[in-house]
Amino acid sequence: MIRSQFNHLKLPEASDNFQLVAGVDEVGRGALFGPVVSAAVILSDWAEADLINAGLADSKQLTPSQRELLAKQIKILATDYQIGIASVQEIDRLNILQASLLSMRRAILRLSPYPDFCLIDGNQRVRGLPMPHQTLVKGDQQSAAIAAASILAKVWRDALIVRLAAKYPGYDLATNKGYGTAKHKLGLKQLGVSRQHRLSFSPCKAITIT
Numbered sequence: 001m002i003r004s005q006f007n008h009l010k011l012p013e014a015s016d017n018f019q020l021v022a023g024v025d026e027v028g029r030g031a032l033f034g035p036v037v038s039a040a041v042i043l044s045d046w047a048e049a050d051l052i053n054a055g056l057a058d059s060k061q062l063t064p065s066q067r068e069l070l071a072k073q074i075k076i077l078a079t080d081y082q083i084g085i086a087s088v089q090e091i092d093r094l095n096i097l098q099a100s101l102l103s104m105r106r107a108i109l110r111l112s113p114y115p116d117f118c119l120i121d122g123n124q125r126v127r128g129l130p131m132p133h134q135t136l137v138k139g140d141q142q143s144a145a146i147a148a149a150s151i152l153a154k155v156w157r158d159a160l161i162v163r164l165a166a167k168y169p170g171y172d173l174a175t176n177k178g179y180g181t182a183k184h185k186l187g188l189k190q191l192g193v194s195r196q197h198r199l200s201f202s203p204c205k206a207i208t209i210t
Helices: 013-017 045-053 064-077 088-094 096-109 144-167 182-191
Strands: 021-027 036-042 080-086 117-121 133-136
Touching (some): 021 096, 021 144, 036 096, 036 144, 064 144, 080 088, 088 096
Parallel strands (some): 021 117
Antiparallel strands (some): 021 036
C-alpha cells in the first residue's frame, strides 16, 4: 500500500477491508466570514501514488500555488470528489462544530459511487451516513485521501472568499480569506458586519448588519 510512504503512522486497519475509501476534511472553522467548506475524495492506490510523487501533503504545509496545482491533479486522478458547504446562517443557528459536520455529510453524500468507508479528519463522528466511518486525528498528515480533501476544500473556499471580497470591500478578505486578522477586525469596527459575517463569532457579535 502506498499509504505507508505518506506517513510514519498506520492508518486504521478497518480502512483496508474496503475497496472504496473516501477521505474527508473541512476548512474555515475559525474564520469570521463565509461558509465552512468540506471536501470528500476517493482515490485509488495508483492515484494516491501519483499524487504523493507530485508532492501531496496537508494543505497547511503547501503554498497557494502548490495547492492550486495539486487541486487540478486531484480532480483528474480522483475516482470522485465532491464539495459540501454549510452557510453562515447555518453556522450561527447550529454552532460551528455541527455546521462543519453538516458540510462533511453533504460532501460525502454527493459522491458517486458511494464509498464503502470514510476516513474523517478530526475526532468527531458524522451522523446520518449510510456507510461506516472512522475519525482520524491529524488525518491530513496520515491519509493521502484526507490530505487531498484538505487541498480541494481549501482551494475551493479561498476562491469563493476572493470572489466575495469584491462584493464586500474593506475587510481585506482577499488576503485573510475571512480569518480574524488585524485589518479584518479594523474593517469590522469601521464598517460593521456584512451578511456573510458569522454573528455568533466574536468580534462580530452585537454589530448591526450593514
